Amino acid sequence: MDLLVPFDAVEPKTRLAPVLDADERSAFALAMLRDVLDALRRADREPTVLATAALDAVDATVVVDDRSLDAAVNDRLDGETAVVMADLPLIGPTTVADLFAPDADVVLAPGLGGGTNAFVARHPDFEVDYHGASIRDHRRIAREAGLDVAEVDSRRLATDVDEPADLAELLLHGEGRAVEWLADADVSLSIEGGRVGVERR
């Protein structure tokens, strides 16, 4: 089974701009990618990074495709293929095993907010559409193709890091390069009025 990790190598994680500048966002995105690659390898999976531009800073096979995410992924869904997003620094080898465990044509891992953070497709008729609330589209696409679908119930797979509030989840539950990078950048948890956020010294 092919295992792809899409990665925006040009301008990643723009929604973190309130906390990190452009160079920092690139470095942090790379730290998250490395955490994801580690988790996959520790689960005995061999990932290929599907990057929007050349990337020599990771120890993995990198394929460059500068088209849209939908086009780049759909072009590679001919055989059995899994896709795991690069901004899931909370996943570990157990989480990866949970993703591959269900014996279904399509296994979907919903992200918070309606995204699809990972999937396993064992049938060539599945295809992706990442716009909007993609988890609903992916359920529909699988159903219309007559495929059976399983969903993985994992907070770790559901937590993609896009916005400052998501950094709080990483600080609360993370271990690895990305959370160490945040600590080095003096990003820490803040608690105001019972709500958890982040602050930077």
Next chain:
Amino acid sequence: MDLLVPFDAVEPKTRLAPVLDADERSAFALAMLRDVLDALRRADREPTVLATAALDAVDATVVVDDRSLDAAVNDRLDGETAVVMADLPLIGPTTVADLFAPDADVVLAPGLGGGTNAFVARHPDFEVDYHGASIRDHRRIAREAGLDVAEVDSRRLATDVDEPADLAELLLHGEGRAVEWLADADVSLSIEGGRVGVERR
């Protein structure tokens, strides 16, 4: 093992005020409570509702304790006790089984934002402190008492419904009374600029 479901029967879910008025918040909170009680019973667990005021609208044993949540729960942690919050309408019997599965003194189910949405305590030395990022306090309390801790990785257990944005998760993934109540109240998903939220007609 005792199984408690704390419930604010006086003024529940105030942070949903931007979408629901006070009577609606009470009705919706009750629909979520019933979904939670259903999930627990379908997993062959017998819950007791720990309510802040009398409540005759649910088909379960209700114990009234108008003290703070910490005081009311800690007073009842003498034997083996589990606590599951009443605002987790995404849980089902499988999720409940996952919560009780780990063989540890204390099993914690983190909520998004640092809360503790459910736990199983099999040792009387565990106690709760729900203020702030309680998952960190609960890890510390268990560690300082020399107890071994397991954590459950579940998006469904992690999704407590407190704010309008949380309603989107229920609309995306829910089934049962709470999501039906929302549909009847004309609350539906909205998608703006790739972000998922809710709107009310």
